[in-house]
Amino acid sequence: MVTMSQVRSWRPATLGLVADAMVQRRRTLVALQDEMDDGAPPSTWVSESRDAAVASHTTLRESLADLVAEVAQVAAALDIAVDAVTRAQGELDEALGVAAGNGFSVSTTGRVTDNRDTLTDDQEVADRRAIREEIVDKIEQALRNAGHADTSLAAALRSAAGGVDGGTSSLAQAAATGTAGGQRGVLAPPTGGTDHDLNSWWEGLTEDEQATVISEHPEWIGNTDGIPAWARDDANRELIDDYRADLTGQLATAQEAGDKGLSETLTQKLDGLDAVEDTLELGNRQLLLLDITGEDQLMAAIAYGDVDTADHVAVFTPGFTTTVAGDMAGYDSQVANLVEEAAAQSDKYGDGGTVAAVSWLGYEAPQWDNVLDPGSSVASRAPAEAGAGNLASFYNGIDASRDADPHLTALGHSYGSLTTGLALQEQTGVDDAILFGSPGIGTSHVEDLDVSGGHVYRLEARRDVVADVGGLGQFGIDPSYIDGMTGLSTEQGSIGGVDYAESVGHSDYLTRGSMSQHNMASIVAGVPEQTVEGDTRGFGDILSWPLPWTY
Amino acid sequence: MEQVLTDYTAMRDEMVAALAESLGERAWRESPNSPGLRRSRVGGADPAAEQVGLVTWSFEGTYAVDAWHGAARLVAEVGRRHGFTDGGITVDRPGDLEIFGVDAHGGRYTFGMATNTILTLRTGPHRWEHPPEPADQQRT
Amino acid sequence: MASVEVVPADLAAAAARLEEAREGVASVRTADDLATVTSALAGAESARAAEELATAWKQRFRAWDTAAQNQIEAMGVSAQAYEEQDGEGATAFNAISPPLGAH
Numbered sequence: 001m002v003t004m005s006q007v008r009s010w011r012p013a014t015l016g017l018v019a020d021a022m023v024q025r026r027r028t029l030v031a032l033q034d035e036m037d038d039g040a041p042p043s044t045w046v047s048e049s050r051d052a053a054v055a056s057h058t059t060l061r062e063s064l065a066d067l068v069a070e071v072a073q074v075a076a077a078l079d080i081a082v083d084a085v086t087r088a089q090g091e092l093d094e095a096l097g098v099a100a101g102n103g104f105s106v107s108t109t110g111r112v113t114d115n116r117d118t119l120t121d122d123q124e125v126a127d128r129r130a131i132r133e134e135i136v137d138k139i140e141q142a143l144r145n146a147g148h149a150d151t152s153l154a155a156a157l158r159s160a161a162g163g164v165d166g167g168t169s170s171l172a173q174a175a176a177t178g179t180a181g182g183q184r185g186v187l188a189p190p191t192g193g194t195d196h197d198l199n200s201w202w203e204g205l206t207e208d209e210q211a212t213v214i215s216e217h218p219e220w221i222g223n224t225d226g227i228p229a230w231a232r233d234d235a236n237r238e239l240i241d242d243y244r245a246d247l248t249g250q251l252a253t254a255q256e257a258g259d260k261g262l263s264e265t266l267t268q269k270l271d272g273l274d275a276v277e278d279t280l281e282l283g284n285r286q287l288l289l290l291d292i293t294g295e296d297q298l299m300a301a302i303a304y305g306d307v308d309t310a311d312h313v314a315v316f317t318p319g320f321t322t323t324v325a326g327d328m329a330g331y332d333s334q335v336a337n338l339v340e341e342a343a344a345q346s347d348k349y350g351d352g353g354t355v356a357a358v359s360w361l362g363y364e365a366p367q368w369d370n371v372l373d374p375g376s377s378v379a380s381r382a383p384a385e386a387g388a389g390n391l392a393s394f395y396n397g398i399d400a401s402r403d404a405d406p407h408l409t410a411l412g413h414s415y416g417s418l419t420t421g422l423a424l425q426e427q428t429g430v431d432d433a434i435l436f437g438s439p440g441i442g443t444s445h446v447e448d449l450d451v452s453g454g455h456v457y458r459l460e461a462r463r464d465v466v467a468d469v470g471g472l473g474q475f476g477i478d479p480s481y482i483d484g485m486t487g488l489s490t491e492q493g494s495i496g497g498v499d500y501a502e503s504v505g506h507s508d509y510l511t512r513g514s515m516s517q518h519n520m521a522s523i524v525a526g527v528p529e530q531t532v533e534g535d536t537r538g539f540g541d542i543l544s545w546p547l548p549w550t551y
Numbered sequence: 552m553e554q555v556l557t558d559y560t561a562m563r564d565e566m567v568a569a570l571a572e573s574l575g576e577r578a579w580r581e582s583p584n585s586p587g588l589r590r591s592r593v594g595g596a597d598p599a600a601e602q603v604g605l606v607t608w609s610f611e612g613t614y615a616v617d618a619w620h621g622a623a624r625l626v627a628e629v630g631r632r633h634g635f636t637d638g639g640i641t642v643d644r645p646g647d648l649e650i651f652g653v654d655a656h657g658g659r660y661t662f663g664m665a666t667n668t669i670l671t672l673r674t675g676p677h678r679w680e681h682p683p684e685p686a687d688q689q690r691t
Numbered sequence: 692m693a694s695v696e697v698v699p700a701d702l703a704a705a706a707a708r709l710e711e712a713r714e715g716v717a718s719v720r721t722a723d724d725l726a727t728v729t730s731a732l733a734g735a736e737s738a739r740a741a742e743e744l745a746t747a748w749k750q751r752f753r754a755w756d757t758a759a760q761n762q763i764e765a766m767g768v769s770a771q772a773y774e775e776q777d778g779e780g781a782t783a784f785n786a787i788s789p790p791l792g793a794h
Binding site: 002003006009010011012014015017018021022025028029031032034035036038039040041042044045047049053056057059060063064067070071074078081085150151153154155157158160161162163 | 698701702704705706708709710711712715716718719721724725727728730731732733734735736737739740741743744746747748751752754755758759761762765766769772773
């Protein structure tokens with residue numbers, strides 16, 4: 001492992017001059033092709049001694065080809081090393097900049113120390129710890145990248161020292177062989193790394209290496225939080241055909257074995273891939289997650305808009321009975337409408353900030369046919385708990401993958417609001433949370449959510465029976481009775497005068513032109529002053545009214 | 552869909568021209584919030600039908616407040632010439648006016664003035680004759 | 692078969708071109724380049740590898756130069772010998788292989 005002081009002492013600019021010189025050496029040697037050809041024993045010379053002369057000329061030519069290949073390999077390896085060392089030093093500088101800007105010092109050995117000695121507030125302690133971890137992560141990744149640059153260059157130099165076969169063709173061909181040999185293998189992502197580690201790893205790769213990862217190892221990054229959305233999208237699109245082939249093969253085997261249940265599951269996953277492709281076909285979409293390994297369902301997440309650059313990003317998590325095959329198209333359409341409404345509000349009232357939103361079907365939501373399965377029923381927290389970790393990581397990955405954090409809104413509907421509520425009990429960068437048609441959010445206290453006070457919103461429509469099932473204990477109480485949440489109107493009405501429709505029942509919240517959709521769009525767009533507050537409580541809420549001493 | 556987009560684009564150009572003639576030229580621009588044609592499916596009876604959002608036009612700031620209702624009338628008049636009926640006033644309060652119109656196919660324009668001025672257009676569900684490749688979705 | 696005059700002239704031309712190639716290869720000096728790598732990456736594994744490569748190339752470029760020189764000389768000898776006695780040239784060529792060795 002290289003040390004921080006070593007890496008800082010390296011001089012990539014000087015190395016760049018050597019790389020340029022080595023390229024020049026390669027060109028000089030390749031340009032000797034004509035001299036070597038003309039220098040061969042002439043064909044006019046016919047004698048026994050000519051055969052020996054031809055043999056030794058061939059040896060000479062091939063030896064020169066070997067040298068050309070070696071020089072070309074070294075030139076290519078140096079060129080890559082210059083870029084990689086420059087990046088690694090840039091990453092170190094950035095880490096040191098973050099440290100200096102936040103009152104941390106970094107020793108020459110890379111030890112990070114907080115210069116503030118008196119931290120009283122728990123939140124402040126947690127924040128300082130998070131910043132310190134980020135700095136440490138960045139330094140570690142910079143050193144990993146520098147180490148990789150060094151070992152790759154050393155390997156190329158040693159390989160050249162051991163001799164490279166330039167082949168028996170032309171010197172130019174030998175140069176091409178050498179140049180190819182000078183390419184380093186791509187550093188694999190750190191295992192068990194945080195989303196910041198993974199982002200640093202990604203940013204440490206050259207553009208060519210990033211392209212290589214996408215084309216040759218898309219599975220490394222497709223579902224990896226911390227990787228930029230564009231790259232995840234490219235990688236997941238690369239994987240669709242492979243996944244289809246894989247599932248089709250599995251389906252044939254299951255059918256042969258007469259396994260009806262498995263065949264149905266696999267068929268539905270394949271239908272899910274079709275639904276994903278149908279949606280991507282519309283353009284302006286990013287495929288941020290695609291996972292065929294779920295026990296029962298395909299998992300996927302599709303963004304409308306550009307998650308890498310949008311000023312406002314929303315992540316929508318649906319719930320009970322949701323599947324990619326059956327629901328991706330509908331949710332994508334609703335999310336598109338939400339983004340359009342939010343974008344219009346941002347343009348009209350706000351700073352014109354751009355908006356993107358994700359339909360996140362990244363967990364196996366409970367289905368009717370497993371309602372009776374105690375481990376995976378809608379009356380159980382288990383699927384939500386399983387999904388919440390992934391969802392929290394997904395939120396954090398959005399922040400980690402970007403230079404500047406977006407205004408991030410979490411939306412959870414129905415059982416998805418439980419998943420969202422549980423995810424938000426972890427530390428995330430979510431700024432606003434909207435929970436609608438919610439049977440419970442996994443807690444009875446809004447303070448348990450890692451979202452600033454006043455930024456958790458609740459919507460409940462008239463005659464939404466799901467939103468009244470609170471009191472199941474394990475879900476937390478009916479959100480209608482959680483103090484500290486802001487209720488937003490789902491009723492017909494009344495902004496300045498006219499025309500937002502009421503939402504009725506469990507599945508009408510995102511309907512275009514509804515008060516409910518308008519309100520959610522206002523939060524997503526960062527113009528909460530445009531919302532209309534309100535609480536809709538029906539008869540079901542009276543039944544679900546919790547007794548104060550029970551929660 | 553192709554014909555609808557052509558008609559809507561012409562209508563928008565007319566709306567902006569009518570506003571310019573009466574209230575002066577403004578620096579209308581395409582909103583970065585609405586890149587290209589934004590397609591979504593609507594489901595229902597025809598799974599191949601799509602709605603398309605055209606690029607939103609906006610300019611920073613707005614007209615003088617006493618001209619707002621006049622501006623809204625101009626836009627609505629152009630809308631009527633293109634088969635849109637007045638949908639109504641979404642918002643009319645100090646510092647915020649927004650109207651919309653709808654056509655027989657579920658298309659909708661919105662014209663609003665608050666901090667900034669916006670004109671958005673979204674089609675109702677239609678089928679494409681030749682659906683564009685995602686990369687070809689030019690700004691309209 | 693070519694005439695007695697043509698063959699020595701062709702051999703001399705080939706030898707001259709090979710001499711140009713030899714000069715071209717000799718102009719490629721990599722020792723300083725590799726020393727700079729060593730100094731620019733102080734403490735790195737690559738710095739040590741660059742030293743190893745410098746040693747290897749020094750030996751290999753020198754061997755190639757010697758082999759090319761032998762070939763050029765042998766072609767000169769052959770041109771001379773051509774008119775006298777064929778076969779002497781073969782002896783001269785057999786002598787040039789060792790410097791390059793086996794790869």
